[in-house]
Amino acid sequence: MAAQTTPQGKRVKPIRLGIDIGGTFTDLFAYNESTGEIFIAKSLSTPPDFVEGVMNAIKKVNIDLSLVHDFIAHGSTIADNAIIERKIPRIALLTTEGFRDLIFLGRLHRERLYDLQWDRPSQFRPIIRRRDIYEVRERIGSSGEVIIPLDKEYVERIAREIIGKYDAYAICYINSYVNEIHEKETKQILLKVAKEKGYDRVYVTASHEVLKTIRELPRLSTTLMNAILMPIMASYLQNLKNRLALEGFNGDILLFQSNGGVVSAEAAMQKPVYVMTSGPVAGVIASMAFAKLYGLEKVLSFDMGGTTAKASTIVDGSPFITTEFQFEWDLPIAVPIVEMSEVGTGGGSIAWVDVGGMLKVGPISAGSIPGPACYGRGGVEPTIVDAQVVLHRLNPEAVLGGEVKIRKENAIKAIREKICEKLGLEVFEAARGIIGIANTSMAEACKKVTLRKGYDTREFVMIAFGGAGPMHACEIAEELGIRKIIVPIYPGVFSSLGMCLSDLMQDELSTILRTLDEIDINELNDLISQLEGKVMSQLLKQGVKTIETISYAKMRYIGEAIGKELTILLKTAKSPIVNLQDCRERFEKLHYDMYGFNVPGEKIVLTDLIVRGVGFISKPAFREYPLHEPQDIPQEAVVGEREVYFSETNAFEKVRVYKRERLKSGNLICGPTVIEEETSTIIVPPHWQAYIDKYRNVVISKEE
Numbered sequence: 111m112a113a114q115t116t117p118q119g120k121r122v123k124p125i126r127l128g129i130d131i132g133g134t135f136t137d138l139f140a141y142n143e144s145t146g147e148i149f150i151a152k153s154l155s156t157p158p159d160f161v162e163g164v165m166n167a168i169k170k171v172n173i174d175l176s177l178v179h180d181f182i183a184h185g186s187t188i189a190d191n192a193i194i195e196r197k198i199p200r201i202a203l204l205t206t207e208g209f210r211d212l213i214f215l216g217r218l219h220r221e222r223l224y225d226l227q228w229d230r231p232s233q234f235r236p237i238i239r240r241r242d243i244y245e246v247r248e249r250i251g252s253s254g255e256v257i258i259p260l261d262k263e264y265v266e267r268i269a270r271e272i273i274g275k276y277d278a279y280a281i282c283y284i285n286s287y288v289n290e291i292h293e294k295e296t297k298q299i300l301l302k303v304a305k306e307k308g309y310d311r312v313y314v315t316a317s318h319e320v321l322k323t324i325r326e327l328p329r330l331s332t333t334l335m336n337a338i339l340m341p342i343m344a345s346y347l348q349n350l351k352n353r354l355a356l357e358g359f360n361g362d363i364l365l366f367q368s369n370g371g372v373v374s375a376e377a378a379m380q381k382p383v384y385v386m387t388s389g390p391v392a393g394v395i396a397s398m399a400f401a402k403l404y405g406l407e408k409v410l411s412f413d414m415g416g417t418t419a420k421a422s423t424i425v426d427g428s429p430f431i432t433t434e435f436q437f438e439w440d441l442p443i444a445v446p447i448v449e450m451s452e453v454g455t456g457g458g459s460i461a462w463v464d465v466g467g468m469l470k471v472g473p474i475s476a477g478s479i480p481g482p483a484c485y486g487r488g489g490v491e492p493t494i495v496d497a498q499v500v501l502h503r504l505n506p507e508a509v510l511g512g513e514v515k516i517r518k519e520n521a522i523k524a525i526r527e528k529i530c531e532k533l534g535l536e537v538f539e540a541a542r543g544i545i546g547i548a549n550t551s552m553a554e555a556c557k558k559v560t561l562r563k564g565y566d567t568r569e570f571v572m573i574a575f576g577g578a579g580p581m582h583a584c585e586i587a588e589e590l591g592i593r594k595i596i597v598p599i600y601p602g603v604f605s606s607l608g609m610c611l612s613d614l615m616q617d618e619l620s621t622i623l624r625t626l627d628e629i630d631i632n633e634l635n636d637l638i639s640q641l642e643g644k645v646m647s648q649l650l651k652q653g654v655k656t657i658e659t660i661s662y663a664k665m666r667y668i669g670e671a672i673g674k675e676l677t678i679l680l681k682t683a684k685s686p687i688v689n690l691q692d693c694r695e696r697f698e699k700l701h702y703d704m705y706g707f708n709v710p711g712e713k714i715v716l717t718d719l720i721v722r723g724v725g726f727i728s729k730p731a732f733r734e735y736p737l738h739e740p741q742d743i744p745q746e747a748v749v750g751e752r753e754v755y756f757s758e759t760n761a762f763e764k765v766r767v768y769k770r771e772r773l774k775s776g777n778l779i780c781g782p783t784v785i786e787e788e789t790s791t792i793i794v795p796p797h798w799q800a801y802i803d804k805y806r807n808v809v810i811s812k813e814e
Contacts, residue, residue: 125178126730128609129164130389131155131186134416134458134478135577136163139606140173141730149173150603152789154478160188161350175359182359183609185366185389188346189339189382193437196235198338199277203238204268204296206284207245213238213330216440237334244268254289265296269303278313280337282330287621290318313340320381321444323718324621325672328444332383335443339382347375368447370395370429371615371724374652384445389605390420391448396608397573398424400596403732410556410570410592414579417456417475421556422448423565431662431677446617446720451558455551457578458482460491461544463532471547483524486517492528494548496521497541501755503581503793505767505786542755549582553589564703567591575604580792584810585757593812599805602789614654614725616645625668625713626690635688638681638721645723654725658683662720665697668713675717676700734804740778747772756782758795777802
């Protein structure tokens with residue numbers, strides 16, 4: 111690709127690039143703003159050296175990285191994998207005397223209330239050893255008063271003992287969310303001792319820097335995870351920067367966050383816990399952009415990849431935000447996260463038979479190594495992909511553009527040996543059962559974010575993406591009563607597109623814990639202004655010029671369970687004045703939608719404030735294509751016919767197979783049919799029809 115220059119001699123950098131590392135594949139989406147050209151790639155992820163997978167994806171599209179815009183938007187599962195697999199550095203925790211066992215006690219509740227076989231010790235995997243927790247004599251009261259001064263001499267003795275012995279350090283004192291003085295002093299002592307010992311760089315996380323809110327367990331677990339991830343992400347990002355620089359890229363890497371925005375690599379290394387679970391969120395942000403593009407009020411974002419399936423809702427242009435996310439049992443993350451329902455049902459999810467003789471699917475996945483049996487890479491367990499191959503819904507050339515040669519005989523063998531011989535089923539019956547169970551599981555995930563929140567799924571439009579999402583979308587939509595589905599162009603790399611459509615984002619949280627009647631509106635506005643100043647300062651350091659702030663409030667009725675707060679919009683640029691009566695009305699409407707009732711006259715507690723700063727960055731525009739006649743389907747778009755199983759008729763039917771890239775905008779295809787493309791396969795059942803719209807997205811609708 112030849113370099114371009116402006117009349118002033120400045121080199122043009124027209125390429126926008128997004129890269130998403132998933133559990134199975136590393137996805138790349140690139141867009142040349144000068145030519146309108148789109149580049150995509152899927153490459154197998156390469157744990158433990160994930161940088162190799164990134165570079166492989168870049169090599170596939172042969173992009174000159176010196177022509178890439180000022181930044182590369184990047185999301186990954188590196189942080190998640192480190193915690194899940196417990197491949198973590200040694201960390202030390204300094205905590206208030208008497209609170210050493212807090213992380214082990216947890217919330218003292220059961221994951222499955224009526225499961226008598228459930229045993230917490232076997233389910234809970236601590237992220238720190240008890241011997242690595244050091245108690246410090248200090249105490250801050252619940253109102254911020256100093257009850258017991260910090261024992262600085264003792265802290266210095268501990269510092270001299272532990273500096274150099276651990277890879278990272280965490281500080282979490284009780285009530286530090288209301289007065290952080292002791293945490294600040296402790297961090298200063300640690301850094302002073304580290305400097306005296308000759309350590310130029312040490313990783314120290316104080317809880318007030320990450321999360322300044324009430325509830326000690328979520329604050330502690332979030333702080334610990336941040337400390338764990340600091341050296342991991344620093345090492346990975348430095349390695350990635352070095353490799354990209356060798357290929358000519360000298361811009362910034364913007365890390366995707368779980369709140370739906372991006373952040374500079376330097377900022378991410380300070381608060382890496384904010385990038386956990388971020389990969390799936392990028393698809394929600396892309397769905398949000400589509401909701402705006404199509405003028406849709408209610409959207410169900412459905413993403414099925416190789417390891418999991420995720421569902422999220424976008425209502426009135428915005429996804430729901432939560433700070434009540436449980437990464438694992440009794441291991442909460444309390445930073446703002448786009449709310450999703452996730453199940454271990456991806457293309458690589460393994461089908462198995464339990465001790466009671468019941469067919470199960472997931473949550474364990476075959477991953478990229480060894481992968482599904484049909485990949486021929488050593489996998490022997492049957493997966494959803496293997497079932498799709500047996501039912502002829504997936505073409506052997508449809509995975510990674512034929513790079514991974516599918517072997518149908520391996521899929522048949524795996525299903526026969528692992529499922530059929532145990533249950534006395536034919537291979538076809540077992541494959542049909544695997545798909546049916548997977549669809550039911552994913553439909554339940556969709557119901558959690560719609561029906562269980564008081565929404566009628568029939569009012570939603572589904573946006574289906576991920577490498578496996580379009581294969582299952584119509585069957586799931588049928589169960590939910592959804593009559594319209596949008597499959598975006600290149601659905602298998604849709605999350606990478608979402609990263610290119612995001613803005614820089616910073617969140618600050620603060621606890622209020624007062625009823626609306628007790629709140630002084632002037633004090634509230636002053637606190638919001640302080641938090642706005644913090645997020646704006648952080649964004650200005652990252653080089654943005656246009657910034658907007660949004661404020662949210664977490665609220666509940668007095669007496670309702672802690673952790674069950676609802677998040678409502680408090681203040682925006684369009685409505686800059688906080689009105690507590692409006693807050694009450696918004697809360698009661700949301701409470702009624704969620705739970706079906708209100709309590710008129712009951713006191714409402716505002717527990718926490720969330721102030722979000724958005725630093726706007728330019729984004730690629732969606733290209734429009736000229737429309738053709740519905741039946742003007744190019745002959746070369748039909749690539750063959752094959753017998754495909756459809757659950758609607760419970761039979762194999764001979765259907766035409768189309769190549770999506772060769773279809774024209776305006777074309778209309780009636781089901782049953784199959785539309786294949788480089789990153790995914792779309793199954794269009796009987797009584798559904800697929801329309802290629804002006805953006806070359808496939809709009810699938812139920813026939814009247």
